[in-house]
Amino acid sequence: MRRYFFICCAIVFLCSSASYAQTAISPSTPSEQTRQALAQAQNAIVLVSSRAIEDAPSAKTLGKERQGTGVVIGADGLILTIGYLILETEQIEIRTNQQKIYPAHVVAYDQATGFGLIKSLVPLSGIIPVQMGQSKDQKIGEMLVVATAGDATVLGPTKLKDIRPFTGYWEYHLDQAIYTSPPVANHSGAGLFNLKGELLGVGSLFMRDIMSEQNPESLAGNMYVPTDLLAPILKEMLQNGIGPQSRRPWLGINSVERQGRIQIVRVTPESPAQQAGLRAGQWVLALEGRPIESLAAFYKQVWALPLNSSTFRLTIFDGQEILQIPLPVVDRSTIIKKPTGI
Template structure:
């Protein structure tokens, strides 16, 4: 009969065996989709020949101080002389350059990815893959290398269209799918050229949609499919083998994949690529407004429930919005039949609308909806649907007689104050002379020299006007006051401050 210790061991072994059997049976019973869809291999086999590697090269002027550019000074007859001669010869791509001096221009190569959308030899990739390249080559999946030229490119969406002469062997092209129908959690397949390894297939799911990572037209698909350096410009497929995105960026503290990659949605790509193909450039609609976000406080002040839309902070005198009757303070909630849920929606929708098209623009003005008809202009490279400026002018050091309201030191905009703060003649209202002690104002980036033009969308010319409007807002049960504020240069934005 076993002792207590031996019995304990036996029980542990028994439980271990039982646990192993349970895990084994669970593993055997696990459905196939727990390991990923079985048709990933079918998708990869179907489309991989349409995915290409893109090789670029350019001449870069070497700098004397750059790594590998300067021969160390060695004593005469040093035993290391031959070693360093050979080392720097290899680094410079051959002979050339005086010892210890600049090596002169050198050839730099880089690799990215792309995909064929037309068997006539049309390839989509990222603009940053081919930017500044002197020479571009397409490398097909079978290793065939063919020179390519740029048809057009668009920096704003980081897309480019290339063309190459097709070989005798028939090409495989892929088609775009509808990225608007992509669901979070849906399986996707990425194919590209990571770290110059050649055609590589990875799979994952759609982690999020409409990700904004800092660009004006950002609406990225986020995926956890492994995307690494060299994958840029490659396609992101759904399980039908349709391209739903162009892999463009990753978030990574190390430079490698950590499961956070971003792809430009196909519905953005198709519009840009069609224009690059037709015009060699992207042509976007232009409304001619400066906009800012409708915060919860601003929405409450404007009686907009729920908070939505894009608040017009300024109108371009030469833009299409002005003759259409759109005004500063309007909130655009619908454009050409499309809902504008956030400020970021408006630039995307306007840019995608054909130039010269007359569209209905629904605005909320003083709590009521109005519809305006606007004929869109063309966005030039130096123009964009601007966000309201948040530049903070330097505070003035001089003191002045002022009154308190909304936690601010305020004064009527006299000629002396206009001169002190360099306020343009076109700016009318009450000037802020100090925000000391007002954390709310500091958080909203108000500063001395800013001018309050309106309170609750009514013009003010002195401090008494502001106090009167604030008192009325308190009686109406409002928690905050909506201020129309201009900086000294005349750039207008909207700010809410507590009336408590």
């Protein structure tokens, strides 16, 4: 009964909005098809708990113990979540909506999208895998449903505010990301669904302001990785444990864009950047002599470097002089710690 209580609360909220009242579902009577679709989606939500590999570098920033949400997408127990929950981890367990706990293992981590795949080591009976939706089919302003796992699986309403690129300070970029509001706190791996119960995205971030720079409105919300990105890389992820675009050069810096220039704000220990002597506070002016136009363009220039080359050159301004600094070309995927036997 509690499951349907949460579902009905979400639907009633959705139906109370003027924009939603214009859809085919009556404002006062959600369709039985919608109820069943969301109930099925909720039943496919699992709580993901993980423990980092001993001495894993990512444990310093992501934590030794992590917890978030996963969504069952395969009849064989395949679960989609956000990658940082399982990056460099070895002990994973899931808890279903029926409060059953099962061990799981890492199947794949895709650095390019941020997706993580795990699989239950025990068959998941009574759970129907979710179907994937297409974010391009959704309209801005449309009401959606967020599913998060915790003491209980909870469905909550949110609204699609935008679909546009996202660039993260940690050498991450999506050409298309989903932005919603109001936000949910337990966003890590949260499932974003349409009212057909189709999975549209996987929760990645809480953002104090999800609006574009051109929009004067400031609005807190969440960023989701669209599941549209999964289908083209799923086969390779299952076969190789990684997506095709994840084999690329890595610097090991956190950077921000300030007044049209790129500034380093953190250097990862034992990274190529640290080995080359880069420091927080320095400005990146050019790569291989080519001026840096934006943070996204900078990342794409780095990722376009051939992995079989030995070094590349960054032009750096340290506040006093311009420096030409060579860095080694390092494939990030080769230095991520993996569980024993993987």
